[in-house]
Amino acid sequence: xxxxxxxxxxxxxxxxxxxxxxxxxxxxxxxxxxxxxxxxxxxxxxxxxxxxxxxxxxxxxxxxxxxxxxxxxxxxxxxxxxxxxxxxxxxxxxxxxxxxxxxxxxxxxxxxxxxxxxxxxxxxxxxxxxxxxxxxxxxxxxxxxxxxxxxxxxxxxxxxxxxxxxxxxxxxxxxxxxxxxxxxxxxxxxxxxxxxxxxxxxxxxxxxxxxxxxxxxxxxxxxxxxxxxxxxxxxxxxxxxxxxxxxxxxxxxxxxxxxxxxxxxxxxxxxxxxxxxxxxxxxxxxxxxxxxxxxxxxxxxxxxxxxxxxxxxxxxxxxxxxxxxxxxxxxxxxxxxxxxxxxxxx
Numbered sequence: 001x002x003x004x005x006x007x008x009x010x011x012x013x014x015x016x017x018x019x020x021x022x023x024x025x026x027x028x029x030x031x032x033x034x035x036x037x038x039x040x041x042x043x044x045x046x047x048x049x050x051x052x053x054x055x056x057x058x059x060x061x062x063x064x065x066x067x068x069x070x071x072x073x074x075x076x077x078x079x080x081x082x083x084x085x086x087x088x089x090x091x092x093x094x095x096x097x098x099x100x101x102x103x104x105x106x107x108x109x110x111x112x113x114x115x116x117x118x119x120x121x122x123x124x125x126x127x128x129x130x131x132x133x134x135x136x137x138x139x140x141x142x143x144x145x146x147x148x149x150x151x152x153x154x155x156x157x158x159x160x161x162x163x164x165x166x167x168x169x170x171x172x173x174x175x176x177x178x179x180x181x182x183x184x185x186x187x188x189x190x191x192x193x194x195x196x197x198x199x200x201x202x203x204x205x206x207x208x209x210x211x212x213x214x215x216x217x218x219x220x221x222x223x224x225x226x227x228x229x230x231x232x233x234x235x236x237x238x239x240x241x242x243x244x245x246x247x248x249x250x251x252x253x254x255x256x257x258x259x260x261x262x263x264x265x266x267x268x269x270x271x272x273x274x275x276x277x278x279x280x281x282x283x284x285x286x287x288x289x290x291x292x293x294x295x296x297x298x299x300x301x302x303x304x305x306x307x308x309x310x311x312x313x314x315x316x317x318x319x320x321x322x323x324x325x326x327x328x329x330x331x332x333x334x335x336x337x338x339x340x341x342x343x344x345x346x
Contacts, residue, residue, distance in 0.1 A: 001069070001141060005019075008083070008346060009039050009082070009083070009086070009109040009222045009223060010222070011346070012083065012086040012087065012090065012218075012222065013086060013218050013221070013222030013224060015086075015090050016086055016089045016090050016093070016214070016215070016218035016222075017215055017219075019090055019093040019094055019097065020093050020211045020214050020218070020238075020274070021099055021211070021215075021237060021238065021241050022093075023093045023096055023097045023100070023112075023116070023211055024158055024208070024211040024238045024241040024242045024245065025113040025241050025242070025244060025245040025248075026097050026100035026101060026104070026112070026245060027100065027207055027210070027211065027242055027245060028058070028241070028242040028243065028244060028245020028246045028247075028248075029104060029246060029248065029330050030103065030104055030110060030112050030245075030293065031037040031078045034292055034293040035054060035196070035200065035203050035273075035276065035292050035296055036050040036051055036053075036196060036200075036246070036298045038055045038264055038268070038269035038272045038273060038296065038300065039192045039196050041264045041268050041269065042189075042264040042265055042266045042268060042269035043189070043222065043266065044188070044189040044192040044266045044269055044270070045189070045193060045196060046191055049052060049193070050196055050249060051246055051247055052247075053193065053196050053197045053200060053225070053266070054196055054197070054200035054202070054203075054246055054280070055243035055244075055246045055247055056197070056198070056200070056206035057196070057197045057198070057199070057200025057201040057204060057234070058161055058200050058201070058207075058208070058239060058242050058243050058246060059204065059236075059239040059240060059242075059243050060200075060201050060204065061200065061201035061202060061203060061204025061205035061206075061208065061211040061237075061239075062204045062208040062212075062235050062236075062237065062238055062239030062242065063235050063239060064201075064205065064207070065204070065205035065208060065209055065235075065282060066143055066205075066282065067209065067212075067213075067229070067230055068194070068209075068284070068286070068287030069206055069209035069210070069284060069287055069288065069289050070150060070209040070210075070212055070213030070216065070230060071213070071287060072147075072150060072213075072288060072289060073116070073209065073210050073213040073214065074213045074214075074216070074217055075134055075147060075287060076117065076120050076121065076124070076133065076134055076147070076148060076151070077120055077121070077124035077128070077132055077133055077134070078132050078134065079124065079127060079128050079132055079340040082222070082223075083346070084127050084128065084343070085217065085221045086221050087123075087127065087339055087342050087343050087346065088120065088123040088127050088339060089123075089214050089217060089218055090120075090338075090342060091119065091121040091123040091335045091336070091338040091339035091342055092116060092119030092122070092124075092214075092331075093116070093119065093121045093267065093329045094119075094334075094335070094338050095118070095119040095122065095123070095334035095335035095338055096118075096119045096299060096331055096335075098334060099115045099330060099334070100112055100115060101326060103323055108323045108325045110293065110324070110327055111155075111291035111293055111294055111323075111324055112207065112210070112293075113151075113155065113207075113210065113289045113290060113291045114155070114285040114291060114324060114327035114328050114331070115327050115328075115331045116210050116214075116289075116331075117148070117151055117328060118327060118328035118330070118331030118332045118335070119331045119332070120327065120334040120335070121148065121328075121332055122134055122331060122332025122335040122339075123333070123335040123336055123339040125240075125336065126314060126335075126336035126339045126340055127339055127343070128187075128206045130143050130205065131199070133148065133318075134147040134148060135147065135148050135149065136148070136149045140304070141224065149220030150194050150288060151288065151289060154283055154286065154288030154290055155288075155290055155291065155294070156281070158279045158282075158283050158291075158294065158299045159294050159295060160298070161275070161278070161279040161282070162275050162276055162279045162294070162295040162296065162297075162298035162299040162302065163298040163299065163301060163302035164302060165274070165276075165278060165279065165299060165302065165307045166271055166272055166275045166298070166299035166300065166301070166302030166303040166306070167302035167303065167305055168306075169271035169274060169275055169303070170267075170268070170271050170302070170303040170306035170307055170330035173271060174306075174307070177267065178304070180330045181201070185265075185266045185267075188267055188270050189266050191270060192266070192269060192273065195235075195270060195273040195274060195277065196273060197274075198277055199273050199276060199277040199280070202277050202280040202281045202284065203280055203292045204239060204242065204286065205281075205284050205340060206280050206283060206284040206290060206292070207242065207289075208235070208238045208239060208242060209233070209284075209289065209337050210240075210289055211238045212230045212234050212235060212238050213230075213232050215230075215238070215277070216228050216230050216231075216234065216330060218240075219231075219234075231235065241292060247257065249260075249266070261297060261300045261301060261304065261312065261313055261316050262301070262304035262311060262312050262313065262315060263301050263311060264300070268300070268303050268307075271299070271303055272296060272299040272300055272303060273301070275295075275299040276292070276295045276296045276299050279295045279299075280292060280295055288340050291324075297317070301317055304320075305321045
């Protein structure tokens with residue numbers, strides 16, 4: 001009956017919106033919390049000040065970001081049935097959120113981007129098969145490239161960018177500050193009030209588009225929007241929820257990133273923020289969803305490798321890499337199982 005179809009679409013669309021916002025919250029304390037870790041660990045900024053700055057920056061980044069990253073996320077799967085598409089979104093986001101919570105529980109920095117990509121691909125495979133997944137590069141009408149290969153390439157390149165950027169900046173700093181006394185730390189610390197905020201804006205502009213893209217698809221598939229453009233209320237709600245995640249739950253991740261990889265001084269954290277911010281900003285302009293956690297962690301490893309490779313805690317780095325490798329296949333399996341259960345119930 002028509003009224004039953006309307007009710008089902010309303011329920012599925014509402015569920016997709018709610019779970020996407022829940023994912024934005026977990027994204028806040030998973031990915032975004034990593035970017036304040038360096039400033040806090042080095043003593044450059046107080047925990048309260050750093051978290052507040054990054055939360056504000058995240059909201060600003062969400063509001064001013066474009067839609068290039070969102071288009072890439074929206075272009076991963078192509079499913080004609082609106083009901084099935086809504087079920088895929090719900091399953092993917094639930095699987096991603098569950099993975100974020102598990103890795104947060106054990107203080108292991110993980111990638112929300114990997115998680116949502118794995119979730120979408122896994123649920124899409126179970127729902128429609130491999131033909132409806134854009135494995136390589138797909139070109140949109142405006143010439144923009146999307147597809148799983150683009151996402152994976154940029155995830156790898158952004159990490160390399162973070163490592164190399166951190167390494168080179170540290171070597172430059174050692175040369176430029178040779179002979180300087182401890183008083184040089186004062187301006188270095190003060191400058192991080194700016195760099196942390198800029199990094200927060202960059203992170204908000206990139207990370208938020210994953211959730212906003214999925215919410216726009218849900219609204220379109222449910223018949224509540226005529227285009228895939230991101231409404232302002234979606235931008236504002238995602239930005240606010242991500243900020244709440246940063247304020248409320250990222251301390252375990254901060255400890256791992258800020259203290260577990262390399263003993264950080266103010267110059268280290270400044271170099272990490274510059275390298276990470278540049279990598280995330282470049283990826284956002286290129287329309288590529290990347291992981292702030294990955295980029296920040298790799299920049300710290302690069303800095304440690306440049307200064308004293310023996311002090312780098314490689315075991316922590318190996319644990320982080322292992323979580324990266326596991327994220328996509330695990331979330332694919334979880335999201336596939338959730339999709340099957342959800343489709344059976346509807």
